[in-house]
Amino acid sequence: MTATNVPEPTGDQRDRFLTTAQGVRLPDTDHSLKAGERGPSLLEDFHLREKITHFDHERIPERVVHARGAAAHGVFTAYGSAASVTRAHFLAEKGRETPVFVRFSTVLGSRGSADTVRDTRGFAVKFYTEQGNFDLVGNNIPVFFIQDGIKFPDVIHAGKPQPDLEIPQAQSAHDTFWDFVSLHTEATHHVMWAMSDRGIPRSYRTMEGFGVHAFRLVDAEGGTALVKFHWKPVAGVHSLVWEEAQIAAGVDPDFHRRDLAEAIEAGAFPEWELGIQVMLDDGTDSCEGIDLLDPTKIVPEELVPVQPIGRLRLDRNPTSYFAETEQVAFHTGNLVPGIEVTNDPLMQARLFSYLDTQLTRLGGPNFPQLPINRPHCPVNDMLRDGMHQTVVHTGIAPYRPNSLDGGAPVLAGAQDGGYVQTPRRIEGNAVRANPASFEDHFSQPAMFYRSLTPIERAHLVEAFTFELGKCCVQAVKERELAVLAQVDAELCAQVADGLGLPAPTGQPVRAVPISPALSQVVTEPGPVAGRRIGVVADAAADLSGITKLRKAVQKLGAEVLVIAPAGGMLKHGRSEQVVERTLLTARSIEFDAVLVAGGTVPTRDIKLVLLLQEAFRHLKPIGTWGDGEILLEAGIDLDAPGVLVAGAVDRAFTDALVTALGLHRVWDRAELVTSSAV
Ligand code: HDE
Numbered sequence: 238m239t240a241t242n243v244p245e246p247t248g249d250q251r252d253r254f255l256t257t258a259q260g261v262r263l264p265d266t267d268h269s270l271k272a273g274e275r276g277p278s279l280l281e282d283f284h285l286r287e288k289i290t291h292f293d294h295e296r297i298p299e300r301v302v303h304a305r306g307a308a309a310h311g312v313f314t315a316y317g318s319a320a321s322v323t324r325a326h327f328l329a330e331k332g333r334e335t336p337v338f339v340r341f342s343t344v345l346g347s348r349g350s351a352d353t354v355r356d357t358r359g360f361a362v363k364f365y366t367e368q369g370n371f372d373l374v375g376n377n378i379p380v381f382f383i384q385d386g387i388k389f390p391d392v393i394h395a396g397k398p399q400p401d402l403e404i405p406q407a408q409s410a411h412d413t414f415w416d417f418v419s420l421h422t423e424a425t426h427h428v429m430w431a432m433s434d435r436g437i438p439r440s441y442r443t444m445e446g447f448g449v450h451a452f453r454l455v456d457a458e459g460g461t462a463l464v465k466f467h468w469k470p471v472a473g474v475h476s477l478v479w480e481e482a483q484i485a486a487g488v489d490p491d492f493h494r495r496d497l498a499e500a501i502e503a504g505a506f507p508e509w510e511l512g513i514q515v516m517l518d519d520g521t522d523s524c525e526g527i528d529l530l531d532p533t534k535i536v537p538e539e540l541v542p543v544q545p546i547g548r549l550r551l552d553r554n555p556t557s558y559f560a561e562t563e564q565v566a567f568h569t570g571n572l573v574p575g576i577e578v579t580n581d582p583l584m585q586a587r588l589f590s591y592l593d594t595q596l597t598r599l600g601g602p603n604f605p606q607l608p609i610n611r612p613h614c615p616v617n618d619m620l621r622d623g624m625h626q627t628v629v630h631t632g633i634a635p636y637r638p639n640s641l642d643g644g645a646p647v648l649a650g651a652q653d654g655g656y657v658q659t660p661r662r663i664e665g666n667a668v669r670a671n672p673a674s675f676e677d678h679f680s681q682p683a684m685f686y687r688s689l690t691p692i693e694r695a696h697l698v699e700a701f702t703f704e705l706g707k708c709c710v711q712a713v714k715e716r717e718l719a720v721l722a723q724v725d726a727e728l729c730a731q732v733a734d735g736l737g738l739p740a741p742t743g744q745p746v747r748a749v750p751i752s753p754a755l756s757q758v759v760t761e762p763g764p765v766a767g768r769r770i771g772v773v774a775d776a777a778a779d780l781s782g783i784t785k786l787r788k789a790v791q792k793l794g795a796e797v798l799v800i801a802p803a804g805g806m807l808k809h810g811r812s813e814q815v816v817e818r819t820l821l822t823a824r825s826i827e828f829d830a831v832l833v834a835g836g837t838v839p840t841r842d843i844k845l846v847l848l849l850q851e852a853f854r855h856l857k858p859i860g861t862w863g864d865g866e867i868l869l870e871a872g873i874d875l876d877a878p879g880v881l882v883a884g885a886v887d888r889a890f891t892d893a894l895v896t897a898l899g900l901h902r903v904w905d906r907a908e909l910v911t912s913s914a915v
Contacts, residue, residue, distance in 0.1 A: 248557070257287055297563070298598050299348040302393055303359045305407070306342030307352075307441070307494035308562040309501055311551035313337050313364060313511070319546040322462045322515055323454040325575030327366040328546055336365045336613060339551060340565055341441040341493070345396050346407025351486035352493035353477060354407040355436040355700065357427070360446030360468060361567045362549070365613035368654055372571040373466060374591070378435055379447035381532045382424040384675050386586020392417060392424065410707035419716040422678040425724065426533045429682045432700035434476035434693055434757060439901075440496040442507040442767060443475040450584040451529040453518060453577040455659050463522070463529055463579065464513040465536060467543045471508040473763035475901045477826075478855050479699065485826045492826070498554050505767035505794045506552045512543035522579065528674040532583045534681055538754040561609045566595040574656045580663075582671075601625050617646045679723045683747045686725045688755040692907055698728060702735030714738060762899025766794025770894070771818065771828035773800045773845060778834035780812035782862055782886040786832075789891035795898065798828070802842070809836075820844040825851035829898055835863030835885065839870045846871045853877070854910045858897035862886055879903025 254262045263284060270282035278285060300306075317331025327335040342359035343352065358377040363370060382392045395417030398404050405411050409431065418424040430436070438444045446468030454462050477485070485492040500507055514536055516524040524541065527534050555561040568591035569584065578584055595604050601624030604610055619635040634642035649655030686694065701721065705714045714736055721729035722741040733740035770790060772783055787797040800823045801807055801816040818827075820842060825831060831852040849871040852859050860881030861868055868875060868882070875882055879897055883890040897903060 248560075257284060258291070297600065300342075300598060301594060302344050303342040303361075304348040305346045305350050305352070306340045306359065306562060307497050308338060308340035308555055308565065309497060309507075309551040310553040310555070311337050311339060311506075311549060313362075313547055313549045315547040316545060318544065319454075319513065320456075322456055322460075322464065322513070323575040324457045325366070325371070325454075325573050326368055327364055327371070327573070329457075329575070335367075337549060338363045338365075338561070338565060338609060339549070340562060340567070341444075341497070343407060345393075345409065349490075350407035351490035353437060353482040353485040353490075355409065355431065355479075355482065355704075356407065357431055357436070358438060358441070358444055360444065362446075362468075363565065363567060363571075363610075364573075366573055367614050368573040369614060369656075370571045370610075370612045371573045371576060372567045372569065373448055374567045374569050374587075375446045375448045375466065375468070377438065377444040377446055378427060378430040379445075379449060379465075379467075379535045380426045380430065380681075381449055381583055382418070382427040383421070383583065384423050384531055384533055384671060385582040386584075386590070387582075388421070389586065389590070391421075405707075410704040412708045412710050412713055415705060415708050415713045415717050416710070419713060419720050422720055422723075423533050423675070425678050425720055426682045426685065429685045429697070429724070432704065433685075433689065433697045436700065437477045437479065437482040438493070439475040439477050440500075440767075441493050442472050442497065442500060443470050445469060445474050446509065449532050450581045451516070451522070451579050453579055453659065454513075454515075455575050455577060459659065461518040461577075461659055463516040463518045463524075465516075467512045467514070468509040468549065469512060469543070469545075471510065471764065472767060473759060473901065474757040476757065478902075479696070479703070480851075481826050481855050484824065484851075488824045488826060497551075500767045501551060501554050503767070503796065506550050507767070508551075509549045510545045511547045511549060512545045514538070514541040514543055516541060523674070528672065530579060530581045530672075531675050532581055533675075533678070537684070537750065537752040539750075539752055560607075564599065564604070564607050565609045566591075566599060566604050566607075568592050568595070572656070574651070574654060577659060603627065619646070680747055680749055682724045684749040684752060685755055686728055687749060688752045690756050690758045692904055693756060693758060694728070695907075698731040698735070701728075701732045705732065705736055758904065759900060762896045763901070764794070765790070765829075765895055765898045768795040768829040768898050769827060770795060770797050770830045770832060770898075771800050771823060771825075771848070772797055772832045772834050773820075773837060773848070774807055774814065774834035775801055775837050776807055776809060778807065778809060778837040779862070779885075780807055780809045780814045780834070783814055783834055784812065785886040786891060786894075789886075789888075790895065793895060795829075795895075798823075800848070820848070823848060825855065825857070828852065828857065829901075830858040830860075830894060832859065832881075832894075833861040833867045835861060837861075837863075837867055839867040841870055849873055853880075853906075856902040856904060856906050856910070858894060858903060860890075860894065862890060874909070877909055878905035 255266060256262050269278040269285040271278050313335045315328050315330055315333045320329040323329055327333055340361045343354060343356045345356050346354060360377055361374045363372050395413045396409055398406055399411060399413050418428050448466030451463045451465055454464050522529045524536055527536055569587040603623050603625045606627050621635050632642045651657040705717055708714055718729055718733050719741050721732055722744045730740040790797060798817040799814045800818040802820055804816050804819050807814045807816060825848050831848060849859060853873055858879045862883045862885050865875050865882040873880060881893050
């Protein structure tokens with residue numbers, strides 16, 4: 238065989254003979270070669286040695302942060318509206334479609350940790366553009382803990398499990414984290430977001446994403462603007478309640494990963510709009526007094542609106558977790574012409590870190606050749622050799638200038654699509670110091686707190702009280718209370734109350750603007766695509782009512798799952814329903830609403846009672862059709878907000894359900910349930 242007709246490895250093992258890595262067909266993979274049936278294994282058994290050796294080396298180091306993640310393929314479609322600020326083709330050309338791979342993650346936990354822990358979420362997007370790969374490596378929180386990348390090892394060492402016993406896993410509720418953030422008060426803004434509902438998203442599909450730093454965009458004429466990137470989920474911004482997050486961490490640690498994959502599988506493709514806040518690049522790197530180089534600050538949307546520039550749709554699950562989700566390597570330095578960096582000291586450190594960390598994690602410098610990392614445009618570099626080189630380069634002159642390869646490769650100027658940096662004046666003394674504008678650590682945290690609705694504030698207070706309540710060192714709690722006193726006296730007093738400690742007083746009240754965009758509670762119902770309604774039924778239930786309900790909500794992309802005492806099929810008259818969950822396998826966290834089908838025989842089965850009471854406590858719409866007896870048996874107040882009882886499944890019933898689902902939670906019910914649950 239010549240090199241040209243060697244078959245490409247397909248990775249598909251179906252309908253083919255099992256072989257060794259050398260392609261030798263194998264008759265047996267269950268028994269090692271032994272000296273007699275009862276004898277020792279023979280060293281000459283090449284199959285045994287290869288199989289065990291490869292297995293011994295199957296694991297690679299997990300990411301030093303963001304180890305736990307889930308990803309999907311999709312497409313980004315540009316609106317063309319960004320043409321006025323950038324020459325990057327994938328953003329500027331109306332209707333241009335660019336393939337993407339998006340990885341969501343938690344930050345602190347190990348690769349096997351639970352999805353629903355309280356943490357920041359990563360939102361990393363690789364755009365395979367025709368001008369090369371662009372990575373927008375963002376988070377679901379628009380600010381960061383630190384202003385200078387040199388502090389990154391510190392904040393991560395403090396947040397990771399404590400080094401003596403390696404506990405707690407995947408959470409910030411411990412002394413070292415609060416020790417650090419109470420001493421390093423520039424972290425306060427990020428901490429406020431992490432303790433808010435943003436720290437426990439309902440799903441990846443309902444998270445906002447932020448580029449965090451200001452980027453410099455360059456248009457076709459060389460004009461520049463500073464921008465902040467925002468991803469806005471079409472499904473709305475929604476969160477879990479704390480008890481749900483805790484239950485999910487045990488009952489279904491893959492909660493977010495499963496949700497993403499199942500939504501895509503069901504055709505409820507998650508979508509986001511990409512938007513930019515555009516600010517003047519006038520040499521001051523600031524906007525209305527906000528330092529754009531300080532990654533602990535936002536620019537309120539009311540001040541600079543987010544302008545939509547394109548749409549992201551995730552429509553394909555990975556086929557190999559390892560090859561794709563684990564081996565994908567994001568890098569903030571993967572930029573394309575028209576997108577440049579700024580002097581933000583956090584961004585500057587990241588430009589070094591990502592490429593560096595992949596060398597250890599992916600075992601050498603050739604990881605850009607891995608299929609998931611490969612650009613979709615031609616690559617013609619002069620990088621050679623190294624571990625795991627897969628390209629068979631031709632030519633003999635991987636250097637410039639050369640004459641032996643005819644002077645190739647040639648260089649691209651701006652007119653050929655080359656990445657030509659915009660000249661920018663840089664001067665100053667070499668100093669280890671921050672500008673004075675980085676000093677205000679409390680005004681924006683105060684703005685964040687005061688922009689939340691009362692229920693969101695209550696959640697924030699509870700989160701602080703929980704996390705500090707898990708700390709053992711009194712001085713750490715007291716110091717964090719002193720920090721909160723600087724943010725807001727009411728917040729501080731409530732947390733202090735919960736901890737049983739005195740609240741520091743005497744801090745001036747800060748006059749801060751309110752930014753309604755910071756609240757995620759909606760008053761108008763949003764879309765319900767991808768939402769799940771659990772319907773409890775038994776053989777006596779009105780199964781045709783379930784069919785009607787399913788038809789009504791399926792049109793909107795929502796799903797009905799039947800829960801019954803046992804698996805199999807339910808049959809009643811001429812109606813049938815497949816049982817998707819039993820009372821043993823169902824848990825309330827999976828559903829956005831829980832109903833009981835009319836006619837279902839009332840029971841006090843504790844699993845049913847728990848299902849209904851949890852859904853009630855977590856402020857989900859619940860309901861039934863028929864006399865409602867079964868809800869009463871479970872102790873549900875039929876007059877409580879968001880409890881839907883109707884004679885039959887009719888238009889009014891399904892409309893009320895869809896409206897309640899679209900509002901995400903029945904917030905009016907909050908005061909009826911104990912605060913510790915929600
Ligand atoms: Fe990262 N970060 N980061 N980070 N980061 C990594 O790169 C780092 C920061 C973010 O799904 C690492 O490949 C430094 C901000 C995401 O694969 C590492 C600093 C933001 C992901 C690294 C930051 C992020 C990472 C670990 C401070 C939001 C997961 C593994 C200067 C804007 C990407 C890896 C994925 C991953 C370094 C701060 C987002 C070590 C030094 C701010 C979403 O290179």
